[in-house]
Structures are given as structure tokens and as C-alpha cells.
Amino acid sequence: MNALVNFTKIFKFNGGVHPPENKAQSTQLPIGQLPLPEKLVLPLRQHVGNMPKIKVSVGNKVLKGQLLAEAEGAVSAAIHAPTSGTVTAIEDAIIPHPSGLPDRCITITPDGKDAWMKRQPQDWRNADRKTLVASLRLSGIVGLGGATFPTHIKLRADGKSDVHTLIINAAECEPYITCDDMLMRERADEIVKGIEIAQYLLGAKKVLIGIEDNKPEAAAAMQAATANTAMQVIIVPTLYPSGDARRLVHLVLGTEIPHDKRSTEVGLQVFNVATVVALRRYFELGEPSLNRIVSMTGNVNQPQNFEVLFGTPLPHLVKAAGGAKPDTTHYIMGGPMMGFDLPDEMVPITKAANCIIAASPTLFEPPPPAMPCIRCARCADACPVNLQPQELYWFAKSDNFEKANDYKLFDCIECGACSYVCPSNIPLVQYYRYAKSEIIAIDKAHEAADLARERNDFRLARIEREKLERAQKHAERAQAAKTEATPETNSHTDAGDAQKSAKQAAITAAIERAKAAKAAAGIAPKNIADAGENVKKEIAEIDARRQAVGIEKPAIDKDKQAKIAAAIERAKAAKAAAAAAKQNTEKKD
Ligand code: SF4
Ligand code: SF4
Numbered sequence: 001m002n003a004l005v006n007f008t009k010i011f012k013f014n015g016g017v018h019p020p021e022n023k024a025q026s027t028q029l030p031i032g033q034l035p036l037p038e039k040l041v042l043p044l045r046q047h048v049g050n051m052p053k054i055k056v057s058v059g060n061k062v063l064k065g066q067l068l069a070e071a072e073g074a075v076s077a078a079i080h081a082p083t084s085g086t087v088t089a090i091e092d093a094i095i096p097h098p099s100g101l102p103d104r105c106i107t108i109t110p111d112g113k114d115a116w117m118k119r120q121p122q123d124w125r126n127a128d129r130k131t132l133v134a135s136l137r138l139s140g141i142v143g144l145g146g147a148t149f150p151t152h153i154k155l156r157a158d159g160k161s162d163v164h165t166l167i168i169n170a171a172e173c174e175p176y177i178t179c180d181d182m183l184m185r186e187r188a189d190e191i192v193k194g195i196e197i198a199q200y201l202l203g204a205k206k207v208l209i210g211i212e213d214n215k216p217e218a219a220a221a222m223q224a225a226t227a228n229t230a231m232q233v234i235i236v237p238t239l240y241p242s243g244d245a246r247r248l249v250h251l252v253l254g255t256e257i258p259h260d261k262r263s264t265e266v267g268l269q270v271f272n273v274a275t276v277v278a279l280r281r282y283f284e285l286g287e288p289s290l291n292r293i294v295s296m297t298g299n300v301n302q303p304q305n306f307e308v309l310f311g312t313p314l315p316h317l318v319k320a321a322g323g324a325k326p327d328t329t330h331y332i333m334g335g336p337m338m339g340f341d342l343p344d345e346m347v348p349i350t351k352a353a354n355c356i357i358a359a360s361p362t363l364f365e366p367p368p369p370a371m372p373c374i375r376c377a378r379c380a381d382a383c384p385v386n387l388q389p390q391e392l393y394w395f396a397k398s399d400n401f402e403k404a405n406d407y408k409l410f411d412c413i414e415c416g417a418c419s420y421v422c423p424s425n426i427p428l429v430q431y432y433r434y435a436k437s438e439i440i441a442i443d444k445a446h447e448a449a450d451l452a453r454e455r456n457d458f459r460l461a462r463i464e465r466e467k468l469e470r471a472q473k474h475a476e477r478a479q480a481a482k483t484e485a486t487p488e489t490n491s492h493t494d495a496g497d498a499q500k501s502a503k504q505a506a507i508t509a510a511i512e513r514a515k516a517a518k519a520a521a522g523i524a525p526k527n528i529a530d531a532g533e534n535v536k537k538e539i540a541e542i543d544a545r546r547q548a549v550g551i552e553k554p555a556i557d558k559d560k561q562a563k564i565a566a567a568i569e570r571a572k573a574a575k576a577a578a579a580a581a582k583q584n585t586e587k588k589d
Pocket of ligand 1: 372373374375376377378379380389390393418421422423424425426
């Protein structure tokens with residue numbers, strides 16, 4: 001262990017646990033190579049961020065390294081053909097994700113030639129950083145420590161940088177996982193070349209390489225490879241989760257990155273050891289991200305690390321590791337602390353797959369039933385983020401998300417150290433994941449509601465604006481028409497007068513026609529008016545002539561008298577009607 005003598009001060013973080021390492025099983029053999037599988041299934045979403053945009057169609061012939069899908073949006077990563085062959089499907093397929101849901105995948109059937117496209121290495125030492133960072137977007141490189149954050153996002157697009165220290169994460173603290181260990185043992189020189197590129201891109205003055213003290217061969221290899229450089233290998237104690245970027249920063253520098261800040265805001269950047277190898281291959285060999293080292297371990301006959309093409313079906317890898325033992329129940333992707341059960345054996349290997357563990361009841365005993373919390377606070381002692389896991393558990397369990405937020409739920413890195421030490425076997429991390437997903441869903445719903453409200457306000461404002469514009473136009477048109485119509489006002493008046501005269505003439509004609517009709521009926525207006533008097537005069541004249549000739553007045557004929565009275569009444573009524581008709585006609589005029 002002489003190689004691991006560490007003269008650098010280490011700053012221990014709070015908490016942490018030391019579960020059984022189980023690393024030796026997969027470090028007995030060198031990194032193995034796999035034969036080409038019969039097909040490669042490449043999920044489009046192998047990284048954090050947007051799904052990339054497909055650039056090929058079914059039936060297309062592709063060469064090794066050819067772009068299949070380009071990064072779409074700010075946070076996204078490209079996908080390339082891991083070998084030459086034919087695109088035989090673009091469809092939904094089961095992917096290695098805890099949800100178990102299918103997602104879009106491109107299937108390539110290899111032609112067996114493994115024929116490369118034209119590779120274009122770059123003279124990165126003599127290129128400006130801005131150009132190199134822009135080019136990196138085409139590389140498909142993501143963080144290979146498991147986070148899968150697109151690497152070009154970790155560098156400023158303008159090529160400038162505020163980073164003074166680059167920290168290479170080679171801690172690999174999770175049990176069973178040994179891919180970084182084997183990479184350092186076998187390819188330390190390549191790692192150093194990759195670190196030089198990362199250092200150049202970031203403009204970092206200082207490089208620190210953090211390795212846990214349970215990897216003496218790897219640490220020795222790295223110390224040898226960095227002997228003539230200013231890079232410094234720092235051996236850190238084996239304590240889970242020292243591989244968490246913030247914990248590693250604390251270990252090697254004693255710097256606590258505020259929970260609401262990114263590491264670059266305090267002048268630090270952390271790259272995984274495998275990621276810098278991908279950088280070296282991209283810039284110095286012109287090879288995009290096509291494969292990674294995967295630990296195939298657990299309940300298989302020959303645990304080993306393999307260099308695996310992305311898209312390789314899991315059974316192909318299991319077979320290369322001597323096959324799974326009969327009591328294998330399922331497979332875990334990642335380590336036993338932070339990994340997840342794969343939904344199906346037929347999933348492809350992706351950029352996030354640093355380790356596959358074949359699980360059996362012997363290796364992973366079914367957890368005993370959870371018991372009530374006894375408030376022992378062991379979880380708080382183990383928490384590397386200084387949270388209160390038992391409080392978070394209560395708030396998550398009771399759907400008190402506001403309180404969970406107050407207790408910094410989102411600072412939880414889901415390391416599982418609390419669950420690991422809990423004597424009541426409470427699956428604490430599951431409660432935290434549930435609460436986080438609920439809070440995210442609520443936030444999204446609020447965002448959607450706010451957006452809908454904004455859209456509605458905008459719509460109402462637009463309608464109001466259009467209404468005002470229409471009213472204004474109408475007013476302008478009316479004003480214009482009024483101005484133009486002024487000389488024509490007299491002609492309008494003349495027309496009105498003519499209309500009025502015509503109306504008057506019609507009324508007069510109607511009166512005349514009524515008079516004529518009345519005259520035709522023997523009731524001339526004048527006679528009507530004086531009809532009663534005339535009849536009386538006639539009777540008086542007749543009576544006088546009778547007396548003059550000595551003729552007696554005849555007895556009054558009652559019928560005749562009634563008829564005369566009726567005639568008088570009709571005459572009166574006709575007179576009244578004529579007077580009313582005249583009055584009405586005068587009013588209308
Ligand atoms: S370790 Fe488990 S039992 Fe103890 S306080 Fe935490 S949650 Fe409760
Ligand atoms: S899972 Fe979260 S709460 Fe539990 S120990 Fe890790 S950081 Fe702390």
C-alpha cells in the first residue's frame with residue numbers, strides 16, 4: 001500500500017456508511033471485448049435532457065460512428081451508430097429505466113464489417129476553446145459516472161471559464177462497481193490525455209484526482225501516469241458516498257458547495273474518469289461516444305468488466321460473463337445502493353450502465369417487513385448531507401410536501417445511507433422519491449395553470465384591442481363619410497320634401513276619393529252637415545202647404561217616423577266621422 005500514502009489533507013464529510021464492497025469478484029480478469037451482437041437497440045433518451053432528433057430512416061445503411069440523432073435543444077446529446085450496418089427499426093422498445101415504460105429506439109442490424117466513417121481528429125491544443133466546445137455537442141459524450149448529463153453543457157459555450165480547479169472523480173464508492181477501477185488500472189495514460197483536454201477546455205490551473213483507498217492498483221497506475229504532470233492523485237478513505245461530486249469536493253478541498261449553487265459558481269468542475277477518456281477519443285481519434293466499460297457482476301459465472309457497444313442487448317453481456325446462475329431472479333443497473341431493478345432482461349446497454357448486477361435471493365435477501373420508526377436518529381447520523389431523514393420520512397408519508405421542502409428534501413442525493421442503517425427497515429429513499437415526484441408534479445401543474453392564465457389574459461387583451469381598433473376605424477369611416485356628404489345635404493332635403501309631397505298628394509287623393517264615394521252614396525258633406533235641418537225644413541214646408549189648401553196633416557206613420565229618425569242619426573254619425581277624418585289628416589300632415 002505504499003503507493004497509497006497520502007500526504008494531502010483530507011476533509012471528512014459527515015455521515016456515510018461502509019457496506020460490503022463486493023468489488024473483488026469483477027476485477028480478476030482484464031477488461032473484456034464482446035463479439036458483435038445480432039442487433040443493437042439504441043434508446044434515443046440515454047441522457048439527461050431533450051430527446052435528440054432522428055437523422056436516419058429505416059433501411060438506411062450506416063457506418064460506424066455515423067450520426068443517427070442530433071442533439072435537440074440546449075440540454076441534449078447526440079446518438080451515433082456503434083457499428084456499421086442497416087437501420088432496421090425505429091420504434092418504441094423497453095429501455096433500462098425504473099418506470100419500465102418503452103421509449104423510442106433505433107435498431108441497427110450489424111453488417112459484420114465494423115466499417116468506420118471518416119474520422120476527423122482535432123488539433124485541440126491549437127484550436128480555440130469556443131470551437132472545441134461547439135464541436136463537443138456532436139460527440140454524444142455524457143457524464144459516464146451515471147449522471148449522464150451532456151458534457152458540452154458543463155463547459156461555457158463562449159469558451160471562457162471561471163473554473164480554477166478540475167476534480168477527477170475516480171472514487172467509485174458503490175459496492176460491486178469496478179469499471180473505473182479497471183479503466184485506471186489498464187488505461188491510465190489515456191485518462192491523463194483526457195484530463196489534459198478537459199483542463200484545456202476549462203482553463204483550470206489545478207487538477208486533483210480523487211481515488212478511494214480500496215483501489216491500490218488503480219491509484220498506483222494513476223500516480224505513475226501523472227508523475228510528470230502537475231496533476232495530483234488524492235487518496236480518500238473508502239466511505240460511501242464519497243463518489244458523490246459534492247462529497248468528493250469536500251474530501252479533497254474542504255469546500256462545501258452551497259446547496260443552491262453549482263460547483264462552477266465556486267470555481268470548481270468535476271468530471272468522471274471515464275468521461276475524460278471519451279473526450280480524448282473524440283478529440284484525438286475523431287471517435288464519438290459509442291461504448292463504455294460495464295461491470296457485469298453478481299450472480300453470473302464469471303464476473304468481469306467489458307467494453308460494451310451502446311445498444312448491446314443485456315443477454316449478450318450476461319452470456320459473455322459465463323451466463324447467469326440458475327437462481328438469478330432479476331438484474332440491477334448501477335450499484336445496490338443507488339441502482340434500480342431492470343424491468344426486463346431484454347433491455348439494451350446505455351450510456352448510464354456502469355454496472356449490471358445479476359441478483360439472487362442469496363446475494364440480496366428480501367428485505368424484512370418495515371417496522372414503525374423508533375426515532376433512534378441513526379439515519380441522521382449516516383446522512384452525508386446533514387438532513388433529518390426521519391423528519392423527511394414523516395412529512396413524505398403524510399403528504400406534507402411543504403414541510404418536506406422546508407426540511408430540504410431536494411438536497412437529498414438519494415444515496416440510501418439512511419435506509420441502510422435504519423433498524424426498522426423503512427425504505428426511506430422510496431418515500432423521498434415519492435415526495436419529490438409529487439412536488440415536481442404539483443409544480444408542473446402550477447406552471448401549466450399559470451401559463452394557461454397568462455394565455456387567457458393575453459387572449460382577452462387581444463380581443464379588447466381588436467374591438468377598440470374596429471371602433472376606431474368605424475368612427476374614422478363615419479367621419480370621412482360625413483365630410484364627403486356635406487354638399488349633398490340639400491339634395492337629400494329635396495328628396496325628402498319630394499317624398500313628403502308625394503305622401504301629401506296621396507292623402508289628398510284618398511280624401512277626394514272618400515268624398516266622391518260619399519257623394520255617390522247621396523251624402524254630400526254639406527248635405528250631411530245640414531241633413532237634419534233640411535229634413536225639418538221640408539216637413540215644415542209640407543205642413544204649411546197642407547194648411548194653405550185645407551188638407552189635414554196625416555197621422556204620423558210610426559215606421560216612417562222611425563226611419564226618418566234613423567236617417568237623422570246616420571247623418572249625424574256621418575258628420576262626426578267626416579270631422580274626425582279631417583282632424584286625423586291634419587295631424588298626420
Ligand atoms: S433510523 Fe429508521 S427508526 Fe431510526 S429514526 Fe431513522 S427512520 Fe426512524
Ligand atoms: S438518502 Fe437522502 S436523507 Fe438518506 S442519507 Fe442519503 S442524502 Fe440523507
